[in-house]
Amino acid sequence: MAEPVPRSEPQQSAPVDEDELVRASRRGDLKAYDELVKRYQERIYATLYHMTSNHEDANDLAQEAFIKAFQALKSFKGGSSFYTWLYRIAVNKTINFLKQRKNRTHMSLNDIDFNAEHDPDMVALISEQTPRRAAGLTELQEKLNAALLKLSEHHRLVVVLHDVQGLSHEEIAKVMECNVGTVRSRLFYARQQMQGFLADYLKPT
Amino acid sequence: MNENENNFEALRRLLALKRHETPPPGYFENFSREVTARIRAGETGGTADASNHVSWLFRLLLAFEAKPAFAGGFACTLCLLLLFGIVYAERPDVTPQPLMATAQNTSPLAATTPVALSSLSTEQPGFISSTNPVFNSPSAGSWFASQGAAVQQVSFRLTGN
Numbered sequence: 377m378a379e380p381v382p383r384s385e386p387q388q389s390a391p392v393d394e395d396e397l398v399r400a401s402r403r404g405d406l407k408a409y410d411e412l413v414k415r416y417q418e419r420i421y422a423t424l425y426h427m428t429s430n431h432e433d434a435n436d437l438a439q440e441a442f443i444k445a446f447q448a449l450k451s452f453k454g455g456s457s458f459y460t461w462l463y464r465i466a467v468n469k470t471i472n473f474l475k476q477r478k479n480r481t482h483m484s485l486n487d488i489d490f491n492a493e494h495d496p497d498m499v500a501l502i503s504e505q506t507p508r509r510a511a512g513l514t515e516l517q518e519k520l521n522a523a524l525l526k527l528s529e530h531h532r533l534v535v536v537l538h539d540v541q542g543l544s545h546e547e548i549a550k551v552m553e554c555n556v557g558t559v560r561s562r563l564f565y566a567r568q569q570m571q572g573f574l575a576d577y578l579k580p581t
Numbered sequence: 582m583n584e585n586e587n588n589f590e591a592l593r594r595l596l597a598l599k600r601h602e603t604p605p606p607g608y609f610e611n612f613s614r615e616v617t618a619r620i621r622a623g624e625t626g627g628t629a630d631a632s633n634h635v636s637w638l639f640r641l642l643l644a645f646e647a648k649p650a651f652a653g654g655f656a657c658t659l660c661l662l663l664l665f666g667i668v669y670a671e672r673p674d675v676t677p678q679p680l681m682a683t684a685q686n687t688s689p690l691a692a693t694t695p696v697a698l699s700s701l702s703t704e705q706p707g708f709i710s711s712t713n714p715v716f717n718s719p720s721a722g723s724w725f726a727s728q729g730a731a732v733q734q735v736s737f738r739l740t741g742n
Binding site: 442 | 589591592593595596597598599600602604605608609612613614615616617619620621623
C-alpha cells in the first residue's frame with residue numbers, strides 16, 4: 377500500500393517583526409525582503425492598478441517600486457513606517473509614469489477579474505430602474521476607470537487611497553508628504569469631479 | 582450639504598466596487614519571486630555584460646530583417662571589399678625604393694642580359710674561355726660594390742660531378 381504523499385504546506389512560523397525584516401533586508405538578506413514584498417504586494421499593486429487602470433503597467437511599476445525600495449533601503453532612516461515609505465516610492469514612480477503617459481490612456485480590462493456580481497451594492501445598482509440597469513459589469517467598470525483617469529494624478533491618488541483603499545486622511549498626508557487639510561480639499565474637489573462624470577449612475581431613484 | 586454628503590456616499594459605494602478588480606489568479610504567487618530574481622540579476626553585472634554581447638549581434642540581425650536596404654548595403658560593401666582584395670592581389674610587386682634608385686644610376690640590362698654580359702667579357706680577353714658570367718667574371722663582386730648596393734654572399738654547391 378502506497379504511503380500518502382506528505383503535503384507541502386507553508387511553514388506557519390511566528391510573524392517576524394517588520395523592523396527586524398527591514399534591518400535584515402538592509403544587510404542584503406533577500407529572504408527577509410521577499411517576506412516584506414509578500415506582505416505589501418497586494419496593496420501596492422492595487423493602488424497602482426487603480427491609478428493606471430492597466431494591469432501590465434501596474435505590474436511593471438509595482439516590481440520597479442519594490443526593487444528601487446530595496447536599493448534605497450540604506451537611506452531609509454525609519455522616520456516613518458516602512459509601509460508609508462514604500463508607498464511613497466511607488467506613488468512617486470507612478471505619478472512620473474502617468475505624466476509621461478499623458479494622452480496615451482489605455483485600459484487592459486481583459487486581464488482583470490471583476491468579481492463584484494455578488495456584492496450587495498452591485499446587485500442594488502444593476503437591479504434598480506435607472507440607466508445603470510442597462511449597464512453591465514464591464515461597462516460600469518469602464519465608466520469608473522474612465523472617470524478616474526479624467527482626474528489629475530494627485531486628485532486621483534487621493535480618491536484611490538481614501539475611497540478605494542480605505543486609508544485615513546492622516547496616512548494619505550504622510551504618503552503624499554502634504555498636510556491633512558490639503559488631502560481633505562483635494563478629496564472634496566475630486567469627488568465633485570467624479571460626481572459630474574458619473575452623474576447617470578448617481579441619480580437618486 | 583446633506584445632499585452632497587448623500588451623493589458622496591453613493592459615489593463612495595460606487596468606487597468601493599473597484600476593490601473587486603483583482604489580477605489574474607495566481608498572479609501574486611510569483612510576484613515576490615520575480616522581484617527578488619530581478620534584484621539578483623541587477624547585482625550580478627556579469628550576466629548583463631554577456632547579454633549585451635549577444636544583443637548587438639541580435640540587433641544587427643534584426644536590422645537586416647527590418648531593413649532590406651541595410652542588408653543590401655552590407656552585402657555590397659562585402660563585395661567591394663572582395664573585389665578590392667582580388668585586384669590588389671593580382672598587382673605586380675613594386676620594387677622597393679632603394680633598389681629603384683640604384684637601377685636609375687646604371688643600366689639594369691647590363692647586369693642581366695646575356696648580350697651585355699658577352700660584351701663585358703669581350704672587353705676582358707682573359708676570361709673568354711668560360712661562358713659562365715658570374716663565376717668567370719672577377720669584376721662581378723666589385724661591380725656591386727662599386728654601386729654601393731648591399732651584396733648578400735651566397736654559396737653554390739656543385740652536385741653530380
